[in-house]
Amino acid sequence: METWRLEHPEVGTIEVQRGYDAEFAELGEWPKKAKDFTPVPGDASLPKRLQLWRKNPSPRLQIVVNGQVRSRHDRPRAGRYSLKKKIEKDLTLFENSASRSKPYLDIQASPFGELLDVYYRDGEEAVALDPPQGSLGEKRRRAMEDSSFKRVLYPLLGGLGKSGWAIGVIVLGPIISRVLSRLLPDWELPDINLPDIALPVPELPQIELPVPNIDFNIDIDPPDWLVILMDYSKVWVPIIIAIVVGIQAVRNAKKSAEKKQQWQQGDAYADEHEDSRRD
Known part of the structure; x- marks a missing residue:
């Protein structure tokens, strides 16, 4: 257990x-x-x-x-x-x-x-x-305490794991599709002629609403770096998510250590106050 x-x-x-x-x-x-x-x-x-x-x-x-x-x-x-x-x-x-x-x-x-x-x-x-x-958790916790590199690496890998499905689809998707295209036979399915079915369509009254005349032809020339990010969003978005999760995990570890230290100081103060009252 x-x-x-x-x-x-x-x-x-x-x-x-x-x-x-x-x-x-x-x-x-x-x-x-x-x-x-x-x-x-x-x-x-x-x-x-x-x-x-x-x-x-x-x-x-x-x-x-x-x-x-x-x-x-x-x-x-x-x-x-x-x-x-x-x-x-x-x-x-x-x-x-x-x-x-x-x-x-x-x-x-x-x-x-x-x-x-x-x-x-x-x-x-x-x-x-x-x-x-x-336990594996104790081994991981001890490694993070002993190494500043692992303190950042492990939470980062955890973040990549949460978004790993997206990275896997991006990296392995084209490879799997090529393998399947070579392994699967090139089947030609017969054409099926479905009967034409004419359903009755009710005649609705035509209503004309006033539409404002707005010119949407606005020329926007985005910078090259923004174009690259937009083209490869499926790659960098999971990585950004992983970085955010990793940073949050490091902050949580720091908050946890500070909170436990506050509890210990509070207990020590309570014990000292109790001893002084007995004296």
Whole structure:
């Protein structure tokens, strides 16, 4: 069982649990039948993770606040998860687009259903949940803390992943179309003559409305750089999105560190004040 945790001074203990049916079944009531699985270590190589992903059953996701289960999900997906209590008889599907107007969890997940990062968000407040030891998320977090390059690279790759479908279509689209055009036979489909069907058309009264005479023939000579951007918008727009997501992730990490430091200072002040009162 992989459990991400945050001790929030107002909300309480927030936990995001990622595991398999057999692990959740050991904790109590669980809607799915347990199946055998092989644990995936956090330092496993990509081929090993892919092999175990194909072998293991689908991982699940559960959100718990102060020991109370708030929601259960059929698999970990990236998105915004509400902290409201919503327990169905079965696992919730695609409930990862919570409103930004209320506190929520911002979860980043890999295509294999692995948790990469989890943030508690409430307006401008962004605080990271602590990943469990030995997990892929802890390995990623530690690498970002040790390297300023990876601190920017990993969020940037995450942004590219969110817009990767557009880049994949642009790059791989022409290649796939050429391969298919060579592999598929050149079929000639027979012509089909459909019967002419004349439907009755009602005669509507003609209404003439006054139209202002506006001259739209305005010559605009855009600069060359703007023409290039307009021609290749499908290439640079996903990259811009990735950069924005990367910058936002770096800012969130800084906000999280500052907020946790404020909480620690507040606790230290409270303990010191309590000791002085006892004296």
